[in-house]
Amino acid sequence: MRKFKDFIEGYYRFRGNEWIEERERWTELAGGQTPKTMVIACSDSRVDPATIFGTRPGEVFVVRNVANLVPPFDPSGGLHGVSAAIEFAVTSLKVEEILVLGHGSCGGVKAALSGALKDAEPGKGGFVAEWIKLLDDARERVIAEHGDGPEGQTALEQEGVKTSIENLKTFPFIQDGLDAGTLSLHGAVFAIADGKLKVLDTETGEFEAA
16 A cells, blocks of 8 residues: 555656646636535545546535534534535535535444444544444434344445435525525435445435436
């Protein structure tokens, strides 16, 4: 696997090739960004939105976290990194779409499904355990219908996307955009094993092949 020193070598290749080829684009981006889409994805190293969707620099505003989760709107204060990114994307950048991108073989979802990190201390899984409590309600529904095996894992990966979308709707400025027709929400799940993408049909609540 590549390490940081290899990244520097990669940077030199980028600087001598892609950057030069896209120099006009980079000059434009130096003056600001105007992405139309925000992607909320998992931190998993195998699921890079730019790679999956073939986007160019400046085309998507991305926030990544464990299990691509969005917390509900909470104005009580505290450190809200995901909420801050969403706020900036919608109110400052004026993105027109938000995509929640889940994926197969998600470790965060697996931990939520199994309960393996329950009662873990910070530094020993406790931070992750607290974060994935956002999936508790979905977990109960999934286990009741699908169990806690591979079928349950896939179902909870999909339900996690739906949970994040529903939590997005609790943000007043997002609901304002939805009501005005200036903002739309999307969900999708990428399968690492076969590279297939399934997109959420908001009418049926089902994930269909892209």
